[in-house]
Amino acid sequence: MGFQINTKTLRDAVELANNAVSRKTTNPILSGVKLYIEDNVLHIYTTDLQTGFHKWLKVEDVDGPFSTVVEQKVFLEILSSLSSETVRIDLDGVVKLSGGNSNFKLPMMDPEEFPALTFDVSGNAILLDKNIISTMIDKVLFCVLKDSSPLSRNLNSVYWDFRRSGFLNLVTSDSFRLALSEIEVGEENLLSPFLLSLRSMEELRLILSSSKTEKIEIIQSGSQVLFNFEDDDLQLIFNTVEAEFPDYLSIIPQSFITKIKARTSDFLYIMKRMSIVSGKEEYTLMNIKDGLIVCYASSPDIGEAKEEIKVEQEGENIEIAYSPRFFREALEKIETVEFEFNISGEELPTILKPLEDNSYMYIIMPKRKA
Numbered sequence: 001m002g003f004q005i006n007t008k009t010l011r012d013a014v015e016l017a018n019n020a021v022s023r024k025t026t027n028p029i030l031s032g033v034k035l036y037i038e039d040n041v042l043h044i045y046t047t048d049l050q051t052g053f054h055k056w057l058k059v060e061d062v063d064g065p066f067s068t069v070v071e072q073k074v075f076l077e078i079l080s081s082l083s084s085e086t087v088r089i090d091l092d093g094v095v096k097l098s099g100g101n102s103n104f105k106l107p108m109m110d111p112e113e114f115p116a117l118t119f120d121v122s123g124n125a126i127l128l129d130k131n132i133i134s135t136m137i138d139k140v141l142f143c144v145l146k147d148s149s150p151l152s153r154n155l156n157s158v159y160w161d162f163r164r165s166g167f168l169n170l171v172t173s174d175s176f177r178l179a180l181s182e183i184e185v186g187e188e189n190l191l192s193p194f195l196l197s198l199r200s201m202e203e204l205r206l207i208l209s210s211s212k213t214e215k216i217e218i219i220q221s222g223s224q225v226l227f228n229f230e231d232d233d234l235q236l237i238f239n240t241v242e243a244e245f246p247d248y249l250s251i252i253p254q255s256f257i258t259k260i261k262a263r264t265s266d267f268l269y270i271m272k273r274m275s276i277v278s279g280k281e282e283y284t285l286m287n288i289k290d291g292l293i294v295c296y297a298s299s300p301d302i303g304e305a306k307e308e309i310k311v312e313q314e315g316e317n318i319e320i321a322y323s324p325r326f327f328r329e330a331l332e333k334i335e336t337v338e339f340e341f342n343i344s345g346e347e348l349p350t351i352l353k354p355l356e357d358n359s360y361m362y363i364i365m366p367k368r369k370a
Contacts, residue, residue: 001066002088007085007087020053020203020236025048028071029069029113031072033071033072034111035066042057042066044056047117051199051238055234069109069114070108081102084102093108121221121224122219123221124219126191126217126218128215130211130216136181137204138333141202141205143173143362145173155173156197156198157201159171160191162190166190168184176326182359192220194225194241195243203236204236207232211232212231224240252361252363256342257345258313259314260313260340260341262293264334264336268331277299278299283324284327285319285321288319292311293311320346320350321366321367330362331352333360336355338354339355340355341353352364
């Protein structure tokens with residue numbers, strides 16, 4: 001019972017499944033990749049119970065039925081190390097891999113114990129452009145809370161908010177800042193809002209980065225969302241996060257006391273330098289007065305830094321403090337030559353956004369002045 005396949009083709013497929021494999025689990029089957037052949041097509045499955053991965057490949061020289069589960073990490077390392085163009089895989093109590101002069105025997109797990117994955121789902125569907133989705137994810141993913149504890153799962157996720165006005169907002173927050181990216185999708189076939197975990201989003205981003213499919217079909221069925229990559233012979237299915245995302249629209253300020261316009265690159269480099277000396281407190285004081293911002297940061301162990309930059313200013317003069325890291329990470333995602341940041345008050349949210357582009361924005365909270 002076995003088959004032959006191009007080594008690189010199989011390796012690339014198994015590598016794509018990386019983020020859908022459970023690394024910390026008491027159930028070894030979840031660290032495995034299921035290989036199953038039907039009608040000369042190899043089906044590759046992985047899951048961590050949150051994300052399901054399915055890709056299929058045509059194979060040659062199929063000899064009898066084939067179904068097994070093998071440890072994904074070891075399997076991938078072997079495929080990556082082979083120098084032969086093709087690899088032969090057989091089952092004989094163990095999984096045998098043969099390529100060139102290399103031969104391996106790996107223990108196999110019972111495929112009957114692998115979780116059942118159903119990719120044949122039906123429900124509301126929408127087509128979205130691959131490049132647009134990729135860009136939106138890149139704009140917001142850095143703001144996801146990295147804590148994956150049960151109490152924080154709503155912020156360890158990305159909120160897909162399909163709005164009745166015909167827009168899709170991707171929103172993330174770690175409770176100190178918020179990122180929002182928006183596109184118009186039309187009012188037909190809108191999906192219900194849902195949350196996808198950071199781990200699921202990382203797998204989706206990985207697949208999008210190499211996908212040949214230009215229009216991704218997204219199908220929503222109850223608590224599951226299927227992403228269909230038709231031209232890649234690949235599907236991802238996600239269990240949505242059962243938690244409530246904060247009412248982010250109520251956080252967005254509607255009025256400002258001070259509005260600033262500045263060159264993005266100039267301000268970014270200042271924030272990078274402020275980050276060096278701000279220490280663990282991550283504290284930078286800005287004195288904004290008559291079109292001039294004086295930035296100051298210090299820490300006992302590193303020293304102090306002071307810089308000034310001319311800007312376009314509307315509204316009140318103000319002294320306000322921010323985390324230079326939060327400011328810098330937002331600016332790193334802004335692609336326009338100039339950006340604006342609008343201040344609501346010393347202890348109220350500040351909006352950072354690209355100049356004359358409303359498709360994405362960042363909200364950061366000021367720090368209490370020392």
